[in-house]
Amino acid sequence: MEKRRIVVGLSGGVDSAVAALRLKEQGHDVVGIFMKNWEDDDEGCTAEDDHRDARLVADTVGIPFYTFNFVKEYWDHVFQHFLQEYGRGYTPNPDILCNKEIKFKCFLEKALELDADCIATGHYARVRFHDGHYQLLKGVDPNKDQSYFLYTLGQRALSKAVFPLGELHKTQVRELAKSAGLPNWDRKDSTGICFIGERKFKDFLQGYLGTKPGDIEDPAGNVVGRHDGLMYHTIGQRQGLGIGGPGDPWYVVGKDTDRNVLLAAQGKNHPLLFAPALSMSSLTTCSERPLALPHRCAAKIRYRQQDQACTLVAGAGEGQWNLVFDEPQRAVSPKQSAVLYDGDVCLGGGIIDQPLAEVPAELAERVERVPTR
Known part of the structure; x- marks a missing residue:
């Protein structure tokens, strides 16, 4: 295998740690980078803990470790869009935009400036060159496949991307981390949106968007409740509507953004x-x-x-x-x-x-x- 200079994004989690470990064991020239995308002075943000764990991983694997600051880029190209769409009552996925704008654009360009041949992350996905172009493939673990979050990657990004976990299952990743003595081998997987950390999602958003109360209507147009803002509800949601009464549970079936009305109906399989x-x-x-x-x-x-x-x-x-x-x-x-x-x-x-x-x-x-x- 050709030895390459590979810059690995270390998040502090076990997946990126094992990605770096595998590349190092394969004989590549590996550099670990922590991406600082969010200011960590807010209560509940885990960026400081993530940075510490990433550094410990780099020391254990035996690779250089640096930090790239993309706070401004993240705010300008990810978070502002996120807030704008939520403010309109929608629920976009910021992780997809982060991969497009930060990890496989800002991070990639910065890594190439350091003479890297390519970058690697802990995503469960694969890349192959086939029929004259690069293809993005699902990870082999159906429970962890993350190609969904990477669909915006074009040919340049795919040609420079390495996903060392694409052929592994999560259980194998844990075992490799434990046997190698990685300090975060049993760290709990992160869930939800990265910049929210341990805080409640609604509480976090209200700090930026406040509330925008409106009616909850049933399919016949009857008012059956009130909401604090369309942005705090998702289609298919059952919990948190505050609608009582007899019959089946209520579910969000739509949003009328022009009237600021949340539409709800009874029954998990309501036609709407x-x-x-x-x-x-x-x-x-x-x-x-x-x-x-x-x-x-x-x-x-x-x-x-x-x-x-x-x-x-x-x-x-x-x-x-x-x-x-x-x-x-x-x-x-x-x-x-x-x-x-x-x-x-x-x-x-x-x-x-x-x-x-x-x-x-x-x-x-x-x-x-x-x-x-």
């Missing part, structure tokens, strides 16, 4: 929770080649969802696309990502604009022409 299709925009492909339309593929509309058979077709306007599913999908959430797959290969994805309550006849006709593979 399901959509046969969705509209999407900002479509990107990992190959940077346009997909021939209509295109038969599979999609995930949330992380860890099973692949859902669907057809990608052109939308009504420029820069618009539609996904028509073989089976109606539950809780389609605007501003989340729909990520496309062909087996293990991630094709790319886009931003969900809205669910479609029905498939227009002209759209259905185009879908029917596409043979099922």
